Amino acid sequence: MQSRLKIPLLFGQDVIHGYKTTFPIPLAEAASWDLDAMTAATRVAATEASASGIHWTFAPMVDIARDPRWGRVMEGAGEDTYLGSKIAYARVKGFQGNKLGDVNAIMACAKHFAAYGAAIGGRDYNSVDMSEKTLWETYLPPFKATVDAGVATFMNSFNDINGVPSTGSKMLQREILKGKWGFKGFVVSDWGSIGEMKNHGNVKDDYEAALSAITAGSDMDMESRCYKNNLTQLLKDKKIDIALINDAVKRILYKKFELGLFDDPYRFCNAEREQAALNNPEHAKLAREVAAKSIVLLKNSNNLLPLSKNTKTIAFIGPLVKAVKQNKGFWDVEIPGIDSNFIVTQWEGLQNKLGANTNLLYAKGCDIEGTNKDGFAEAIDVAKQADVVILSIGERRDMSGEAKSRSNINIPGVQEDLLKELLATGKPVVVLINAGRPLVFNYTAENAPAILYTWWLGSEAGNAIADVLFGDYVPSAKLPITFPRSVGQVPIYYNHLNTGRPAQNDQNHIYNSSYIDESIFPKYEFGYGLSYTTFQYSNLILNKKKIKASEKIEADVTITNTGKYDGEEIVQLYLRDKVGSISRPIMELKDFKKIKIKVGESKTLHFTIDKEKLSFYNQQLQWVAEPGEFELMIGASSRDIRLKDNFELLK
Numbered sequence: 001m002q003s004r005l006k007i008p009l010l011f012g013q014d015v016i017h018g019y020k021t022t023f024p025i026p027l028a029e030a031a032s033w034d035l036d037a038m039t040a041a042t043r044v045a046a047t048e049a050s051a052s053g054i055h056w057t058f059a060p061m062v063d064i065a066r067d068p069r070w071g072r073v074m075e076g077a078g079e080d081t082y083l084g085s086k087i088a089y090a091r092v093k094g095f096q097g098n099k100l101g102d103v104n105a106i107m108a109c110a111k112h113f114a115a116y117g118a119a120i121g122g123r124d125y126n127s128v129d130m131s132e133k134t135l136w137e138t139y140l141p142p143f144k145a146t147v148d149a150g151v152a153t154f155m156n157s158f159n160d161i162n163g164v165p166s167t168g169s170k171m172l173q174r175e176i177l178k179g180k181w182g183f184k185g186f187v188v189s190d191w192g193s194i195g196e197m198k199n200h201g202n203v204k205d206d207y208e209a210a211l212s213a214i215t216a217g218s219d220m221d222m223e224s225r226c227y228k229n230n231l232t233q234l235l236k237d238k239k240i241d242i243a244l245i246n247d248a249v250k251r252i253l254y255k256k257f258e259l260g261l262f263d264d265p266y267r268f269c270n271a272e273r274e275q276a277a278l279n280n281p282e283h284a285k286l287a288r289e290v291a292a293k294s295i296v297l298l299k300n301s302n303n304l305l306p307l308s309k310n311t312k313t314i315a316f317i318g319p320l321v322k323a324v325k326q327n328k329g330f331w332d333v334e335i336p337g338i339d340s341n342f343i344v345t346q347w348e349g350l351q352n353k354l355g356a357n358t359n360l361l362y363a364k365g366c367d368i369e370g371t372n373k374d375g376f377a378e379a380i381d382v383a384k385q386a387d388v389v390i391l392s393i394g395e396r397r398d399m400s401g402e403a404k405s406r407s408n409i410n411i412p413g414v415q416e417d418l419l420k421e422l423l424a425t426g427k428p429v430v431v432l433i434n435a436g437r438p439l440v441f442n443y444t445a446e447n448a449p450a451i452l453y454t455w456w457l458g459s460e461a462g463n464a465i466a467d468v469l470f471g472d473y474v475p476s477a478k479l480p481i482t483f484p485r486s487v488g489q490v491p492i493y494y495n496h497l498n499t500g501r502p503a504q505n506d507q508n509h510i511y512n513s514s515y516i517d518e519s520i521f522p523k524y525e526f527g528y529g530l531s532y533t534t535f536q537y538s539n540l541i542l543n544k545k546k547i548k549a550s551e552k553i554e555a556d557v558t559i560t561n562t563g564k565y566d567g568e569e570i571v572q573l574y575l576r577d578k579v580g581s582i583s584r585p586i587m588e589l590k591d592f593k594k595i596k597i598k599v600g601e602s603k604t605l606h607f608t609i610d611k612e613k614l615s616f617y618n619q620q621l622q623w624v625a626e627p628g629e630f631e632l633m634i635g636a637s638s639r640d641i642r643l644k645d646n647f648e649l650l651k
Helices: 026-031 035-051 071-075 081-096 132-139 141-148 170-180 206-216 226-236 242-258 271-278 281-294 346-353 376-384 415-423 442-447 461-469
Strands: 109-113 153-156 186-188 296-300 313-317 359-363 388-394 429-434 450-453 535-542 553-561 567-577 588-597 602-609 628-635 641-649
Touching: 026 035, 026 071, 026 081, 026 281, 035 081, 035 271, 035 281, 081 132, 081 141, 081 588, 109 141, 109 170, 132 141, 153 170, 170 206, 186 242, 206 226, 206 242, 226 242, 281 461, 313 346, 313 376, 346 359, 346 461, 359 376, 376 415, 388 415, 415 429, 415 442, 450 461, 535 567, 535 628, 535 641, 553 567, 553 588, 553 628, 553 641, 567 602, 588 602
Parallel strands: 109 153, 153 186, 313 359, 313 388, 388 429, 429 450
Antiparallel strands: 296 450, 535 553, 553 602, 567 588, 567 628, 628 641
């Protein structure tokens, strides 16, 4: 060690959705609504990364995001605060394992603190302007969930909130995080964000930037070198007290002690353990399972899916069929010396699944972008020879991610034109849509017989897609974010406030909150997702209709598999506070359960509603549950509510 005081280094890496074994992008994983699966996925990521000498990951991103134009929507858990908070907690637990200091655990980092996902216009790094109530009620709870999970570090965000850069926000870092929440870890700036406060116009130079950030509570300067070049002078000039620096240093050193680096700075570097971790077949098996759980069935006319493994001839067409690294999505990890052979392409996935009796044909058809249609003729010819066509289209892996904001979120290029030509052959067509965000694909949605939203599924993408296509896994995923019909609807999310002139449908546009040229409803709503089987909801029973604040309501509901396949259903519980001291959302997710049910089987699910689930921030930012009437809704999505009842919270 060359450090003067023998202080060990921290090695950090953007381990966002896997290290070598790549899992689905976080937004795709969120579609599984499977908290145990997400914890297991981050456990594998931590095991592989820690064996390779990594101590710290800059994940999870827990920003609530309601604008699909924002490229980093792929990195989070979607639009809902309740679901996002549960996922944030699960991912921290996965990264950090039983405890920091175990050699298979790495420090997690909750980012970006705060409200980065509300960037105006969906433009990355942009300003955020919101009320304190919205900040507390919608954007802060996932961060609080990570504190409850014991997260080791926080990263502040590039954006300003109401004119104050997050990096220099004393309210966020000192008052809320380290004060009210009692966070004992350390806060790192985002890449260069301390120096970037000059561009915000809140400081004139690096000297003032360092003063603002250290005073506000930013403990570590990532990349801008404002601390390195200015903290000593700030002390000499008596602009800051040494206690500020001591506090920051203590927080960072404590984590290094907790990791055991002072005892052995090389304890995470073990070639034998690394070799075993990076080649563990159980990791690939889990990645395949999580990927299958993340695929959303959007449409399945006439039960075209699942396909039969005895299908004589299948045409697999599209620019993403034989793509390799595209399947990993944005924010994958490049490991020196490791090639891409372990990534299962979609073509290979079908080859692995099908026997010698099936003839698998291929044509690229077109590129992801551009206007070239030279490949259409070959694709049409191949399609005409097949019993069924599978078309794999979407965006490039790097069209979603940091600095990848898009004003046009339609499927790019001539890919939907290719679909039109394939449909004209009269062959049944199954469409796979590969993306890191909600896309707009109205022609496909209205005309394709079957659609699977496959996101970017990681290194086992091909096998997982084949598992779902042929029914070895019955799809169960539900959308964690609303899919708009057009960019003109954005931002669009399910748990909005009502208005004085609410629109009930698309027919009456006269002086109500609607569009004259577009539906008020999304293409696919939050919580939406189909299955190969069907589920009946019945027997909603509340043990009480009136409760005091100290009491709870127990709600039971029966779910029956009425279809032809064993399957999983994500049962969603929503509440509506009918009258409040301030306007309340039309509905809010307050619980969910994912349950596997065999054909013909019925299971009773049990939900508990307590004061916490009835509470909200009032005008004084007090967390309160106000007496009054509530509506309880149980459904398969935010628009597919199957059962309702009412109850009252007494004074």
